Amino acid sequence: MGELKDRAKGLGNEVAGKAKQAAGKANDDPALHARGKAQEKKGEAQQLVGKVKGALGDSI
Template identity: 70%
Template structure:
């Protein structure tokens, strides 16, 4: 569950950075936001797998 929550937080923060970078016309910040969003998506995936496997991992 912890990974899923962290992932969601990273995804939200990444989306916010992308929007801010777009508003400021800052491609670097947009790229950073996209990377953080992808990191969050991966974390959520890991959390879902861990949740499905339960205590077996």
């Protein structure tokens, strides 16, 4: 079950990060754009953790 939870959180962070990046670009706010990029990368990492858990089992 941890696999799905991690992947869902990761997807949520990726979507939120992309939205922040777009808002930062539209409002000419480089700090918001950078925070969005960081959040998107965090989401990608969470999804990777979910994929690894799926491959190895939730016991890790």
